[in-house]
Amino acid sequence: MTALLSTSAVGKHYGSGAARMPIIDGLELSIAKGEFVSLVGPSGCGKTTLLMCLAGLLAPSEGQVRFNGQLVTAPPIGLSVVFQDYSRSLLPWKSNLDNVLFGMRRVQLSGPEKRARAVEILAAVGLSGFEAHYPWQVSGGMQQRVAIARGIAAQSQLLLLDEPLAAVDAQTRADMQDLLLDLAKRFNQTCVLVTHDVEEAVYMANRVLVLGPRPTKVVREVIVDLPMPRDQLATREDPAFLHARHEVMALIRGMRQGKALA
Amino acid sequence: MKRETRIALLGLLVPLGIVILWQIAALLQKTPLFPGPGKVVVAIWDNYPVILHQLGITLRRASAGFAVAVVTMIPLGIFLGRVRVVGKVLEPLMDMLATLPPPAIIPLVMLFAGTGDWAKIVIIAYAAAVPLLMNSYEASHSINPMLSRVAKSLHLSRLETMRLIDWPSSLPMIATGARLAIASSLLVSVTSEMLLSTNGIGTYLQRSQENFRIDAGLAGIAFISLAGVLVNAGVFRLEKKWLFWHYRDQRPAE
Amino acid sequence: MNWAIWAERLRVPICAALLLGAWQLVYALGVVPEKYFPSIPTIATAFWAMLNDGTVLSAWAVTFGRATVGLIGAALLGVALAIISDLSPVLSRGIRYISDVLQPIPPAAFVPMAVFMLGLGTKLYAFVIILVTIWPPYLNGVAALAGVGSVQLNTGRMFGLTNWQLLWQVKLPAALPEIFTGIRYAATISLIAVIVAEMLAGRDGIGFMIFKKAFALRTPEVFGLMFLVGLNGVLLNGLVNLLRQGLTGWHIKMMERPE
Numbered sequence: 001m002t003a004l005l006s007t008s009a010v011g012k013h014y015g016s017g018a019a020r021m022p023i024i025d026g027l028e029l030s031i032a033k034g035e036f037v038s039l040v041g042p043s044g045c046g047k048t049t050l051l052m053c054l055a056g057l058l059a060p061s062e063g064q065v066r067f068n069g070q071l072v073t074a075p076p077i078g079l080s081v082v083f084q085d086y087s088r089s090l091l092p093w094k095s096n097l098d099n100v101l102f103g104m105r106r107v108q109l110s111g112p113e114k115r116a117r118a119v120e121i122l123a124a125v126g127l128s129g130f131e132a133h134y135p136w137q138v139s140g141g142m143q144q145r146v147a148i149a150r151g152i153a154a155q156s157q158l159l160l161l162d163e164p165l166a167a168v169d170a171q172t173r174a175d176m177q178d179l180l181l182d183l184a185k186r187f188n189q190t191c192v193l194v195t196h197d198v199e200e201a202v203y204m205a206n207r208v209l210v211l212g213p214r215p216t217k218v219v220r221e222v223i224v225d226l227p228m229p230r231d232q233l234a235t236r237e238d239p240a241f242l243h244a245r246h247e248v249m250a251l252i253r254g255m256r257q258g259k260a261l262a
Numbered sequence: 263m264k265r266e267t268r269i270a271l272l273g274l275l276v277p278l279g280i281v282i283l284w285q286i287a288a289l290l291q292k293t294p295l296f297p298g299p300g301k302v303v304v305a306i307w308d309n310y311p312v313i314l315h316q317l318g319i320t321l322r323r324a325s326a327g328f329a330v331a332v333v334t335m336i337p338l339g340i341f342l343g344r345v346r347v348v349g350k351v352l353e354p355l356m357d358m359l360a361t362l363p364p365p366a367i368i369p370l371v372m373l374f375a376g377t378g379d380w381a382k383i384v385i386i387a388y389a390a391a392v393p394l395l396m397n398s399y400e401a402s403h404s405i406n407p408m409l410s411r412v413a414k415s416l417h418l419s420r421l422e423t424m425r426l427i428d429w430p431s432s433l434p435m436i437a438t439g440a441r442l443a444i445a446s447s448l449l450v451s452v453t454s455e456m457l458l459s460t461n462g463i464g465t466y467l468q469r470s471q472e473n474f475r476i477d478a479g480l481a482g483i484a485f486i487s488l489a490g491v492l493v494n495a496g497v498f499r500l501e502k503k504w505l506f507w508h509y510r511d512q513r514p515a516e
Numbered sequence: 517m518n519w520a521i522w523a524e525r526l527r528v529p530i531c532a533a534l535l536l537g538a539w540q541l542v543y544a545l546g547v548v549p550e551k552y553f554p555s556i557p558t559i560a561t562a563f564w565a566m567l568n569d570g571t572v573l574s575a576w577a578v579t580f581g582r583a584t585v586g587l588i589g590a591a592l593l594g595v596a597l598a599i600i601s602d603l604s605p606v607l608s609r610g611i612r613y614i615s616d617v618l619q620p621i622p623p624a625a626f627v628p629m630a631v632f633m634l635g636l637g638t639k640l641y642a643f644v645i646i647l648v649t650i651w652p653p654y655l656n657g658v659a660a661l662a663g664v665g666s667v668q669l670n671t672g673r674m675f676g677l678t679n680w681q682l683l684w685q686v687k688l689p690a691a692l693p694e695i696f697t698g699i700r701y702a703a704t705i706s707l708i709a710v711i712v713a714e715m716l717a718g719r720d721g722i723g724f725m726i727f728k729k730a731f732a733l734r735t736p737e738v739f740g741l742m743f744l745v746g747l748n749g750v751l752l753n754g755l756v757n758l759l760r761q762g763l764t765g766w767h768i769k770m771m772e773r774p775e
Contacts, residue, residue, distance in 0.1 A: 057673055081671075491616060
């Protein structure tokens, strides 16, 4: 199994000398094609910085990030980030369809083909009929679906999801989790989900990577041995789910207490 | 050296470059009608007592006109904002006032009131009135409804509500109006002196031109600019002091 | 409060009636000599006569043309300066020094100093108008470009935009609404600058005409011309709004949507 995304000894710090602030230190991870991996960690551990490094939006101070074997120095084709702040990641002067087309700038297709593809993906996220609407004319959950559609449309193999559901209400959230799982399968997306919600991390993933406190690195890997497709009721009551959830939560609580004592 | 300081110092190269280009251009032109910065500096040295005296007259008049506008227009604006119906109905009249550039009334006031101090103070007051009236009106009729509810839930009396809620919350917008009004007063004060010559820095500029002393005129302009910069800095400091809660960093701490 | 709703609906005629009524009352009471305070019909007649002999229309065209062309030039230059400032912190600081120094100077002050070098024609007006009108679009542009959110910028980078494309496709569209606020303010300043320069340069345009009529004690004409000056403001604002609708219509609709 070859890795789609891998890092070797990635470190990131801001400032220098006395003001040097390490955020990431010696982070190793490897994501294989077709996986759904969750990254969880205590709050303030540097998850977002890590994601920016993985996406090529921020250069790591040490180590390397590789995507499809290629060294990542700029945002590579085939890797899309879905930001938490959907209301600001969508361009308010473009319609939903044009926002998706904006994501397809580097896709090698003719204009009409791109359009057809964008319409198809918008339909897949349940937004048929909202192509001409502007993002600010639809609900928060719908905006986030536009952002996901835009990510997929960019000929993406890997979706980096930065707490994509943190800002939507609880009911929409459950629906969106299932939609994301479904989309990942339908469009052959490998997914890396960054979240602070342990339940969500376990529910969505094949594998949960637990990040340590700052400077962060992967401290534990928890395999989630649950069948796909997942089910909001059955999965959450499965002993394997409860077991994995317990393990991750205990780890993170341990870190928070350790920090409180220190 | 800190990055900020380095940028501030390197930034000085831009105005410096322009001054040098200006000096070169002036040397090539060789005419007193296009003096270079060197000549202007000499003119500043020669004329600063006169300029400061005339500028004082101008600033006094500008302050008087501004004060008249503050005393009359802020209460009027708040009244129109609080008594909704009257304010709403009179909005077109206010808009009409706002479209008439203040210097356009100079000839008219000249007809009524001549060219003396009072004529100019009336013109300045008119120029300062428009932004003050508009902003205090806007501020007092668009107070956050949430704050009114807070006032009700705390059982504040009408007077307490006005003093503790309405006045402070409309202050930032009134301050913005005051800032525009100050700029406007200064502008119209100089303009009216140039058109209705008696005394003041505007008249001084006109005389300099008539005597072909462009260098002295530019020296006068330098002092107008300096006065403007100082007044702006003063207003800015007062705003920071009194309205710090409005200008606080909006980003929450990480 | 039924009458209140009706009063608000009829506010334009009410205001017009109030103004005209008060005017005629002052006139009828004779508090101010008629020489200085003519009746509305007298003003209307005088204005009509001026319109018919053609001088007013050509003066109006000259003034409005100067204000509009000056505004366009100042807006383009101001945005260009804002873009330069966005690219380099050093140049940004340098331009800010210049704007701090030039901004407080009234347009009137520039006129007598520039007359000898630039003459009484187009060059003078272009110089004076642009020098005082450029700052609001520039200052708003700098603030707006600096305020474009990091999420939007990262989104652009993620889809492979170069810095130049980022500027044209993300930053400028995002900054345009705020830039237009500056341009609207600049329109007001541009009209002031034109009138003042015409009054001082004393050759043509509405500003010159008002002064000429005032010195000739032709009060009805002065009032008529002032009306025209106000109309210029309305027209120029209308033009700016039309352009704003076209370029940033999305923002206007976004602001107007019900919560």
